[in-house]
Amino acid sequence: MKTRTEFDSIGHLEVPKDAYYGVQTLRAMENFQISGRKLHPKFIESLVTIKKAAAMTNCKAGHLDSQRASAIIMACDEIISGKWRDQFIVDAIQGGAGTSANMNANEVIANRAIELLGGERGDYSVVHPNDHVNMAQSTNDVIPSAGKLTVIRLFPVLLLQLGKLHQALMDKAKEFDHVLKMGRTQLQDAVPMRLGQSFHAYASVIDRDVRRLEKSREEMYVLNMGGTAIGTAINVSPEYLHHIVKNLAELTGYPFRQAADLIDATQNLDGFVGVSSALKTCAVNLSKICNDLRLLSSGPRTGVHEINLPPRQNGSSIMPGKVNPVIPEVVTQVAYLVIGNDTAITMAAEAGQMELNAFEPVLFYKLFESLDTMAGAVKTLTENCIMGITANEDECRSYVEHSMGICTALCPYIGYKKAAEIAKMSLKTGVPVRDIVLRENLLSAVELKKILDPMIMTEGTEENEAERHTVA
Template sequence: MKCRIEHDCIGDREVPEDAIYGVQTLRASENFKITGIPISHYPQLVNALAYIKKAAALTNNQLGLLDDERKEAIAAACDQLLEGKHHDQFIVDVIQGGAGTSTNMNANEVIANLGLINMGAEKGDYEKLHPNIHVNMAQSTNDVYPTALRLALITKLDLLIESMEYLKQSFADKGKEFSRVIKMGRTQLQDAVPMTLGQEFASYATMIGEDIERVREAKDLIREINMGGTAIGTGLNAPPKYARIVTEKLCELTGYDLELAPDLVEATQDTGAYVQLSGVLKRVAVKISKICNDLRLLSSGPRCGLNEINLPRMAPGSSIMPGKVNPIIPEVVNQIAFTVIGSDMTVTMAAEAGQLELNVMEPSIAASLFNSLVIMRRGFRTLADRCVCGITANEERCRQYVEHSIGLVTALNPYIGYERSTEVANEALDTGRSVYEVVLEKGYMSKQDLDDALSPEKMTHTHPLNLLPK
């Protein structure tokens, strides 16, 4: 293998000639053989680094710190990355020591070498364009890495919200489709009161809609960045106007409404926004997992379970039981939720582990949040397309449950009173007869009044006040 010699503070190293990264990236790839997931696995993070380096070059040029040739070379290199080129050169493991320094240097070296190629020079000829001196000018890992993380998170959160909106609409559509299917509502897995299957599915859409708003609120916290704070937030080695201008450039390049933190020392060490976001992701995962539990219960059977709905038959469910089909899509979303809940604990502990002016555990926070966002987005789309959209109702089964349920008597409370309703419920339970039959036998209501009181419209949409004789 042909190699070139590069030098850093540790010493000289041979770097593969065809590599666009440099010596510090090579060392990091050797030091951190951890997850096997390189930062190139998250293209939004690579793009975020490119936006930052381009914004920094434009700012440094505007302030007279970087000449036009180097500025153009850096900007062109960043544009190549933003076009999706050379992402394979970001080889550092996503979990790493050093507070993200290896990620920052991976970006600096790739951009410097691409810039050198654009200038007609050789890779590694850092006297012409240096990773630290020019690409990293007026920056530190401690403002670049968290800003890149936030930019990438904004992009990923937009994708998550799209998938949540899609899932919400899937449930809303089923709510309309099942609006006339009367069924028994349940509390504590016991018969409660009648409702429609449409109301049940519409409630899932509402739940997801509420969580979409919580995700948007958490996303709003991520917009605050600490660019210009450099090492600990004091802005050492950055010109006075740099922080404001580089933030403006980033807004122009990304189209995001970013805000410069009012206290850069605080912003450099504070990871509270990540904890908040992670908590919201956990909330979303918990609630959608609960919905999946409901889908599994409602579709249980087909002969010996509730069997109120049918989930799409996606795959054979057993190697030994012929014809068995399992609710595999809700099951996989349950497992996504378990992973997200575990990742939330990782984010919590990593945020707590910060010391003094910096939290060095941000790579762990980044990996956890990115993984959660990726599997949630994919899982929610899968749930919508391969499960919810194909659900059908067993309308007759649902109605039979209502007609034979003791819980039906609750709808008669306003008409015959609590005591008589209790009496009817107990007798129906003891004799195996229906509530309907017992009420008629005792003469508590006429058939016409009873049919009216137990109509689906009355039971699911009206809330009568005291109808007992005064």
């Protein structure tokens, strides 16, 4: 393999002659063989977009000549379009607060720009990774800004899938609105409800998750670009300082604004913690819903079996005919992953010291993973589970009719003590509550029919309250 010799402050290395990356990237690749995963594609795109905006801004400010700026911008456009991605070879988890990722981008862009200007890769007198591509920048403002841009770019997929899940749950709420079932607290019979109400509640919590996530995204629009090393804007011209964020906003179409306190924005990562917290909360809610689905579909002969989940695959290599709730199971596993990632993100943000947080690489690695995997989990939950759920109406009604839980509805008419006696009698004898009430002439069949009407039992109103007093 032909090589070229490149130098850095550590010494020299032989870099593959045809590589667009350089000595600093290669050294990082050797140092950080950690996860085996490269930088997230959207993170690469975000990094290079920032480099493009910086070149445009420096050129307009008169600090970068138009020839070099044009070559840098053209190189950035090629990478953004998908070219040269194999040249980004550093591990996603790395020391140095992301300097390796930043320099990987700088070197690839520089060498491609050199080539576009007719030079040979590695001849940094033509375009230098630090002096030209990284002009007026630092890893410490580029990397967190690229992280925020990446989060913003990953959000739409997740929000789209959550929106589809919300609609699917609302559709089931409507479809199952007439199905009377037993509500349960502490897994014990409570009071009757409609199956549609269960699914409406699931839809409500997902809607709340969407609004919580959208709110957390707002902090991603605040950037520390222009602050460079620690937020004091060293090595930055006034023209660049006042226009870099505006130019990036115009370039991306996002409403970015420069942080009012660049030092604060450089050293603190609480905005990312806020996003992760919203993701964790959503994960908790998704897992709770999936736990319910597994319980409600359990059986089919020895469990609750009030609903049927669509069969997706064989459930056992040894038990014929067994079908498992694999979709809720995988969503719950993703929830555990997101919750665990939130802990890592929290600790990474907490570990910042003085004017910089050095632990952004693992924070971004975990945050991007949470956004990606949750979007996939929500998609499969909607398409492969929720949309195909059916109700076992007879089973649901039978549970209600044979449950002591309906005694609660009788309390306003016959009193708590008498209702409790009937409940015990029903449990002991197996005779339905309705039959015992009629047998003891406590209420007429007409009264009982009205009292135990599904709508009255499951949706109290002032009219119902007045009717109870009338009957009593």
